[in-house]
Amino acid sequence: xxxxxxxxxxxxxxxxxxxxAVFALYPIVSSAxxxxxxxxxxxxQVAGLYTSGNFNAPLFTEDCGYINWFLEDDxxxxxxxxxxxxxxxxxxxxxLSAQYAELTDxxxxxxxxxxxxxxxxxxxxxxxxxxxxxxxxVSFYNGWDKLNTIFxxxxxxxxxxxxxxxxxxxxxxxxxxxxxxxxxxxIFTVISVSLxxxxxxxxxxxxxxxxxxxxxxRTTALIPWAIPTAVSALMWSYMYDGSSGVVAKxxxxxxxxxxxxxxxxxxxxxxxxxxxADVWKTTPYMALLLLAGLQIIDKVLYESAKIxxxxxxxxxxxxxxxxxxxxxxxxxxxxxxxAFRVYDLIAVLTGGxxxxxxxxxxxxxxxxxxNNYGYGAVVVLxxxxxxxxxxxxxVKVLGAEIVKxx
Amino acid sequence: xxxxxxxxxxxxIIIVAFLAVMVFPFFWILITSFKxxxxxxxxxxxxxxxxxxPTLINYKAVLDKGILNSVKNSFIVAIVTTIYVVCxxxxxxxxxARVRFKGKGLVLGxxxxxxxxxxxxxxxxxxxxxxxxxxxxxxxxxLAYSSITLPAAVWIMVAHFKRIPLSIEExxxxxxxSQWQTLWKVIFPIALPGxxxxxIMTFIAAWNEYLLTMTLNSDKQFQTVPVAIxxxxxxxxxxxxxxxxxxxxxVIPTLIIVLLFQKQIVSGMTSGAVxx
Numbered sequence: 054x055x056x057x058x059x060x061x062x063x064x065x066x067x068x069x070x071x072x073x074a075v076f077a078l079y080p081i082v083s084s085a086x087x088x089x090x091x092x093x094x095x096x097x098q099v100a101g102l103y104t105s106g107n108f109n110a111p112l113f114t115e116d117c118g119y120i121n122w123f124l125e126d127d128x129x130x131x132x133x134x135x136x137x138x139x140x141x142x143x144x145x146x147x148x149l150s151a152q153y154a155e156l157t158d159x160x161x162x163x164x165x166x167x168x169x170x171x172x173x174x175x176x177x178x179x180x181x182x183x184x185x186x187x188x189x190x191v192s193f194y195n196g197w198d199k200l201n202t203i204f205x206x207x208x209x210x211x212x213x214x215x216x217x218x219x220x221x222x223x224x225x226x227x228x229x230x231x232x233x234x235x236x237x238x239x240i241f242t243v244i245s246v247s248l249x250x251x252x253x254x255x256x257x258x259x260x261x262x263x264x265x266x267x268x269x270x271r272t273t274a275l276i277p278w279a280i281p282t283a284v285s286a287l288m289w290s291y292m293y294d295g296s297s298g299v300v301a302k303x304x305x306x307x308x309x310x311x312x313x314x315x316x317x318x319x320x321x322x323x324x325x326x327x328x329x330a331d332v333w334k335t336t337p338y339m340a341l342l343l344l345a346g347l348q349i350i351d352k353v354l355y356e357s358a359k360i361x362x363x364x365x366x367x368x369x370x371x372x373x374x375x376x377x378x379x380x381x382x383x384x385x386x387x388x389x390x391x392a393f394r395v396y397d398l399i400a401v402l403t404g405g406x407x408x409x410x411x412x413x414x415x416x417x418x419x420x421x422x423x424n425n426y427g428y429g430a431v432v433v434l435x436x437x438x439x440x441x442x443x444x445x446x447x448v449k450v451l452g453a454e455i456v457k458x459x
Numbered sequence: 460x461x462x463x464x465x466x467x468x469x470x471x472i473i474i475v476a477f478l479a480v481m482v483f484p485f486f487w488i489l490i491t492s493f494k495x496x497x498x499x500x501x502x503x504x505x506x507x508x509x510x511x512x513p514t515l516i517n518y519k520a521v522l523d524k525g526i527l528n529s530v531k532n533s534f535i536v537a538i539v540t541t542i543y544v545v546c547x548x549x550x551x552x553x554x555x556a557r558v559r560f561k562g563k564g565l566v567l568g569x570x571x572x573x574x575x576x577x578x579x580x581x582x583x584x585x586x587x588x589x590x591x592x593x594x595x596x597x598x599x600x601x602l603a604y605s606s607i608t609l610p611a612a613v614w615i616m617v618a619h620f621k622r623i624p625l626s627i628e629e630x631x632x633x634x635x636x637s638q639w640q641t642l643w644k645v646i647f648p649i650a651l652p653g654x655x656x657x658x659i660m661t662f663i664a665a666w667n668e669y670l671l672t673m674t675l676n677s678d679k680q681f682q683t684v685p686v687a688i689x690x691x692x693x694x695x696x697x698x699x700x701x702x703x704x705x706x707x708x709x710v711i712p713t714l715i716i717v718l719l720f721q722k723q724i725v726s727g728m729t730s731g732a733v734x735x
Binding site: 073255275434436444 | 470
């Protein structure tokens with residue numbers, strides 16, 4: 054084998070890198086950056102990532118124009134002295150607006166400049182308000198209320214930096230909803246993966262006995278795995294339905310639940326429903342992975358164990374399990390990560406109601422439904438951290454072998 | 460002998476129970492799709508196995524609602540994804556399986572991390588990217604699928620390429636083949652089963668994708684099957700008859716794929732998970 058990679062060979066890898074860079078690495082880095090900002094696209098003040106202050110100059114000059122335009126009308130109803138005072142203010146507004154007239158877009162602005170603008174506007178505002186207050190008995194064409202609206206809008210022309218650093222991660226620690234969803238995710242993952250392991254192992258051991266019709270069994274087992282999760286979840290939501298769901302009815306008839314509605318509308322029922330649907334869909338996957346692991350164990354070992362007088366239980370724990378360990382760990386790792394990231398199933402089945410809100414559901418609601426990308430990214434990255442820890446435990450502590458590089 | 464028979468009987472019972480549980484939901488969906496709404500929601504008729512008054516009205520309704528358009532979208536998206544992912548995966552897997560270079564472990568680790576990362580991490584930024592580039596509600600969604608399908612495809616292909624003896628390649632090289640020619644004329648035909656396996660796995664993954672399409676393509680015109688079916692659940696009523704009929708329609712392609720390619724699917728599922 055060659056030790057170095059030529060430019061030509063590296064070119065073979067280029068499309069892969071390009072796709073992964075754009076659709077995996079860039080989004081991951083973006084998420085990390087989002088998490089440092091108070092970034093919400095439904096609020097104009099924080100709808101971008103602003104590391105410095107920004108100034109909406111076009112809106113500011115427009116507002117200045119409106120102020121003078123309103124004053125122009127109202128000034129005619131005032132006394133000589135007040136008129137003079139307002140004319141001076143109007144001139145001040147004009148000079149202020151002229152300063153930024155050539156800026157046609159939102160521009161960056163230093164802190165000193167921002168303070169200057171704020172104080173100038175505040176000064177103008179105080180004078181105008183005082184004049185109107187003095188002439189409260191006059192019925193103006195426009196009046197203070199209209200002007201006040203303009204001043205409020207002018208405040209929003211100055212956009213402060215929404216960089217929050219790691220503050221949002223601190224907020225996470227006191228977010229009970231986050232911890233509740235972490236708990237739901239953990240419960241869902243541990244119970245469903247355990248059940249899948251037990252059932253999958255039983256099936257794999259039986260299928261390994263080379264029984265008749267294994268092809269048919271395998272085909273049947275593959276169908277639940279192969280159909281879209283969003284569709285299988287919908288099928289189950291019909292069967293769990295309180296009024297016409299057959300599974301809900303069967304469970305009620307044999308006394309597992311008090312009434313069919315409780316299947317999806319009670320906390321324990323909804324979690325059970327989600328776990329059962331997941332076990333139904335992924336047990337075949339587990340079984341087939343374990344079966345493949347079983348098939349590479351040398352049959353001679355079983356024969357010599359038999360000659361040595363080992364019973365089936367002893368054979369399982371002394372021979373099958375140790376030799377199956379590599380496949381078992383990898384299968385468990387893949388399933389655990391999949392279950393931990395669960396989204397489609399829960400989103401369709403309960404939408405996260407009744408205590409079934411998992412981390413993915415919570416993060417999706419934050420980002421897409423509430424447009425809160427900043428905090429959503431924090432939740433999502435914490436989730437990624439959990440995934441990293443799970444993978445680390447499997448690979449380093451339990452010794453799962455995923456990358457075999459020779 | 461007695462215990463052996465007992466084990467056999469228990470095994471058979473477990474297998475039969477397993478098959479029954481696996482098949483029952485499909486059976487129930489199939490029979491419901493032929494029931495009129497009055498029977499699905501009727502107190503006495505909801506759990507009948509055979510409809511009193513079987514009807515095709517649910518199928519007609521979902522066809523009128525354009526379920527075939529979603530099936531078409533799913534096919535377009537899944538086929539485009541499969542084609543480009545397999546090409547890219549073949550190129551890179553060949554190098555990863557054959558050339559030893561510094562940082563290869565890093566590349567493999569990167570591919571693996573991408574497959575393990577929660578998909579939710581990329582959804583927000585990809586949505587913003589598509590929004591800025593004006594690519595929402597289009598077939599460009601296939602490009603975004605690369606983050607979920609590419610790692611697995613590369614993984615499967617690397618496993619297959621490694622099984623091909625190096626001597627074949629050396630012979631080709633001696634005969635004057637360039638690396639590019641070696642790949643397409645010598646290695647690719649031998650690795651075809653592996654290529655096919657990764658194509659099937661990519662197709663299924665793209666066909667089943669829900670989160671990205673739902674987020675990026677809210678327009679009904681571009682919805683794929685998983686999203687379109689869930690859209691049948693309206694805010695005011697749940698049309699179980701139509702949902703079950705639509706499910707039957709969309710499970711058929713999956714059924715055909717599984718029946719035809721189960722060997723490739725099992726090999727795809729287990730490559731990477733089983734060390735030979």
